[in-house]
Amino acid sequence: MPHWRRGTQEADISSPPTRRRKKPKFGDTRQLFAALRENLATGTASLADFAKLIAEGLVANGAVIYITRPGEILELAATYGLNVSAVGRTKLRVGEGIVGLAAASGDIQNLPDVQNHPRYVYRAETGEENMASMLAVPVKRAGRTLGVIAVMSREVRTYAPVEVESLATVAMLLAEILSRAGASDVGEEGFSETLPRRYAGHVLSSGIARGQVLAYGAAAPIANLLTEDTEAELKRLEDAVEEANKTLDGLITANIPGGNASRDVLDAYRMVAQSSGWLTQVRAAISDGLTAETAVDKIARQLRERMRRVADPYLRERLADIEDMVNRLMVALGGMAPKPERADGMVLIVRRLGPADLLDWHTRGIAGIAIEEASASGHAAILARALSIPALQVERGAVEAAVEGELALLDAEEGTLVLRPEPEVIQVYDHALAARNERAAALANYRDVPAITKDGTEMTLMLNVGLALELDQLDRTGADGIGLYRTEIAALAAGGIPDVAGQAAEYGKVMDRANGRPVQFRTLDLGADKLLPGETAQTEENPAMGWRSLRIGLDRPAILRRQLRALLLGAQGRPLKVMFPMVATVEEFRAARDLLEAEAGRIRPTPERLEAGTMLEVPSLLFQLPGLLAEADFISVGTNDLMQFLFAADRGTPELADRYDTLSAPVLEMLEKLVTYCQEAGIPLSVCGEAAGRPLDALAFAALGVTTLSMSGGAILPVKAMLVEADLNALRPVLRELRRAGAAGGSIREPLAVWAREHNLAI
Numbered sequence: 204m205p206h207w208r209r210g211t212q213e214a215d216i217s218s219p220p221t222r223r224r225k226k227p228k229f230g231d232t233r234q235l236f237a238a239l240r241e242n243l244a245t246g247t248a249s250l251a252d253f254a255k256l257i258a259e260g261l262v263a264n265g266a267v268i269y270i271t272r273p274g275e276i277l278e279l280a281a282t283y284g285l286n287v288s289a290v291g292r293t294k295l296r297v298g299e300g301i302v303g304l305a306a307a308s309g310d311i312q313n314l315p316d317v318q319n320h321p322r323y324v325y326r327a328e329t330g331e332e333n334m335a336s337m338l339a340v341p342v343k344r345a346g347r348t349l350g351v352i353a354v355m356s357r358e359v360r361t362y363a364p365v366e367v368e369s370l371a372t373v374a375m376l377l378a379e380i381l382s383r384a385g386a387s388d389v390g391e392e393g394f395s396e397t398l399p400r401r402y403a404g405h406v407l408s409s410g411i412a413r414g415q416v417l418a419y420g421a422a423a424p425i426a427n428l429l430t431e432d433t434e435a436e437l438k439r440l441e442d443a444v445e446e447a448n449k450t451l452d453g454l455i456t457a458n459i460p461g462g463n464a465s466r467d468v469l470d471a472y473r474m475v476a477q478s479s480g481w482l483t484q485v486r487a488a489i490s491d492g493l494t495a496e497t498a499v500d501k502i503a504r505q506l507r508e509r510m511r512r513v514a515d516p517y518l519r520e521r522l523a524d525i526e527d528m529v530n531r532l533m534v535a536l537g538g539m540a541p542k543p544e545r546a547d548g549m550v551l552i553v554r555r556l557g558p559a560d561l562l563d564w565h566t567r568g569i570a571g572i573a574i575e576e577a578s579a580s581g582h583a584a585i586l587a588r589a590l591s592i593p594a595l596q597v598e599r600g601a602v603e604a605a606v607e608g609e610l611a612l613l614d615a616e617e618g619t620l621v622l623r624p625e626p627e628v629i630q631v632y633d634h635a636l637a638a639r640n641e642r643a644a645a646l647a648n649y650r651d652v653p654a655i656t657k658d659g660t661e662m663t664l665m666l667n668v669g670l671a672l673e674l675d676q677l678d679r680t681g682a683d684g685i686g687l688y689r690t691e692i693a694a695l696a697a698g699g700i701p702d703v704a705g706q707a708a709e710y711g712k713v714m715d716r717a718n719g720r721p722v723q724f725r726t727l728d729l730g731a732d733k734l735l736p737g738e739t740a741q742t743e744e745n746p747a748m749g750w751r752s753l754r755i756g757l758d759r760p761a762i763l764r765r766q767l768r769a770l771l772l773g774a775q776g777r778p779l780k781v782m783f784p785m786v787a788t789v790e791e792f793r794a795a796r797d798l799l800e801a802e803a804g805r806i807r808p809t810p811e812r813l814e815a816g817t818m819l820e821v822p823s824l825l826f827q828l829p830g831l832l833a834e835a836d837f838i839s840v841g842t843n844d845l846m847q848f849l850f851a852a853d854r855g856t857p858e859l860a861d862r863y864d865t866l867s868a869p870v871l872e873m874l875e876k877l878v879t880y881c882q883e884a885g886i887p888l889s890v891c892g893e894a895a896g897r898p899l900d901a902l903a904f905a906a907l908g909v910t911t912l913s914m915s916g917g918a919i920l921p922v923k924a925m926l927v928e929a930d931l932n933a934l935r936p937v938l939r940e941l942r943r944a945g946a947a948g949g950s951i952r953e954p955l956a957v958w959a960r961e962h963n964l965a966i
């Protein structure tokens with residue numbers, strides 16, 4: 204390992220680089236890396252040597268290296284071309300001057316006329332008055348800003364993309380070197396390490412978690428940065444590609460027994476992930492003198508940077524696939540650790556998270572989750588609620604700033620993530636945790652209280668369940684049954700659809716645990732964001748509206764029939780309720796019900812009573828109600844999907860999360876009509892989307908006449924505690940008035956909440 208001295212080398216200011224004998228080409232990366240490698244190999248190079256090499260390599264008149272010190276200070280640690288006496292003396296706050304700006308923003312500053320930039324700060328001791336242009340690049344590693352490296356020229360010029368890229372690569376190398384050399388030698392570990400950082404967020408699953416940061420996906424230190432043996436590195440890359448291929452093959456064979464469609468999807472994924480474009484860039488970086496893992500890391504950083512700017516979700520997904528491949532390659536090259544076995548008590552901070560991954564982390568013991576790209580009605584959020592894992596969708600930057608192993612406070616009540624919290628803040632949260640526990644104890648008293656409102660309306664409160672471990676909630680909450688059993692969740696957890704016997708055993712167990720209480724089993728609702736491990740939604744532009752759910756079931760009836768058989772077998776003669784998701788036409792419902800009846804004709808014992816119901820998630824059904832009500836035995840409104848289709852607003856897009864409200868005139872109007880139709884036809888109606896578990900929404904639904912609500916386990920007692928105090932007769936005229944006033948489609952949440960608070964309802 205090279206030993207780095209503080210930079211005190213005198214630069215030869217009298218002989219500017221332009222007069223040197225051997226003039227390298229602008230941005231000749233290969234030559235610069237060769238020189239760096241040579242210097243590193245001697246093991247005695249200083250930061251000043253480094254600065255000199257960079258200035259020469261990039262044909263600049265000066266170079267500076269600033270290192271981060273505690274208290275968000277950047278200290279000049281080495282220079283070439285400026286006054287060496289300024290080393291150790293010139294200090295800038297993070298955010299001060301152009302160097303401070305690069306550190307604060309994390310962005311490269313390429314300024315042809317730096318001295319006239321509004322943020323420029325002149326420091327006389329550096330002797331930089333002759334410098335006209337500057338290229339400053341933050342030196343970052345695993346979320347920490349370790350410093351800033353900059354080159355300067357006397358002429359007014361914008362640095363060319365190849366020079367920018369070279370300096371960015373040098374910054375990456377310097378980051379590795381600084382973090383390896385350690386704080387005692389060249390500097391502290393970066394400003395982000397010492398000071399707390401706060402990130403605002405939307406609550407996905409309420410709760411509070413306090414634990415060590417787990418920043419999965421952050422790169423491990425790379426052992427060898429530069430290489431002489433380009434051929435060997437290229438070979439290592441090809442081997443890693445092959446190995447990543449093999450793991451993909453393994454995923455396909457293990458998880459998709461005979462499923463051609465999914466196989467197509469995975470093959471398409473593989474094509475994108477291995478598209479020659481970015482791998483060619485990796486090969487080019489290796490040819491410049493980087494090791495295979497450094498080259499993959501470098502291109503991955505560029506991809507992430509690009510990904511931040513891409514608005515088109517389809518394109519973003521393509522880039523995400525490449526990133527997935529990057530991770531596989533980094534693991535194969537030994538540049539990234541596989542997932543840790545255990546993550547007990549830790550707070551996971553990630554860019555995005557699928558439901559399968561969330562389950563995986565849950566089994567490893569994760570205590571809380573912060574996701575940059577998620578929304579409350581996405582399935583990761585639903586699962587987090589089901590598993591009572593506090594989860595937040597946090598603003599961008601948290602992943603970048605998170606440092607593995609440091610303390611994090613995830614407040615999924617107020618919606619904040621605090622990295623490196625101050626001791627006083629920790630104390631406040633410890634109190635909040637205690638208060639939360641007290642509240643939970645008080646709510647537990649409602650378990651055996653009948654859910655009857657003040658005006659005498661009997662409410663039925665049911666559970667939404669996806670995992671066996673949620674069945675405990677039946678007794679813990681005193682729920683009236685299971686209004687929505689999401690069968691696909693077990694498949695996601697198992698990494699594939701179990702065979703008929705496996706499924707039948709699962710469904711039988713659920714009915715055993717329900718112990719006579721009704722269970723509405725929903726058939727597999729896979730697709731969109733509920734993908735089995737290894738599957739990606741490659742082939743469709745709008746997967747939520749694509750070939751998913753019952754549509755797959757009807758087109759590939761073998762899978763659906765197997766599941767229906769398993770349900771009948773699991774019931775063992777007990778009453779059975781089967782519900783179909785994503786039904787768009789009465790015809791589809793009929794086809795599904797016919798399959799159920801055909802299977803029921805074969806299985807013995809026949810259920811004591813067999814009911815076929817439908818989810819109402821697709822708006823087209825609202826215009827086929829007479830036909831639907833003549834055929835369906837029950838209806839359950841899935842507000843999550845129905846809202847996204849009603850308002851044409853993707854349920855997984857954070858920017859749209861608060862844009863449209865279930866508590867708005869059009870939705871309430873729709874529900875009211877539905878209630879009337881169902882009552883007239885004598886068909887039971889329930890609401891099982893996430894809205895049913897929000898006390899204020901539940902209150903409005905109840906006032907409209909929806910008497911059965913199905914929700915996640917954590918919501919039952921708070922909703923019940925609110926309902927038993929509510930007088931729906933008193934609310935109805937108020938609600939009518941609010942709806943009239945909000946007829947333009949806006950939310951009536953605020954005024955309704957005011958009414959509820961005035962009537963002492965805990966919403």
Ligand code: PEP
Binds near residue numbers: 728820892
């Ligand atoms: C819904 O869409 O509201 C629903 C309950 O189903 P899921 O959330 O599983 O799509």
Ligand code: MG
Binds near residue numbers: 784820841843844
């Ligand atoms: Mg749905």
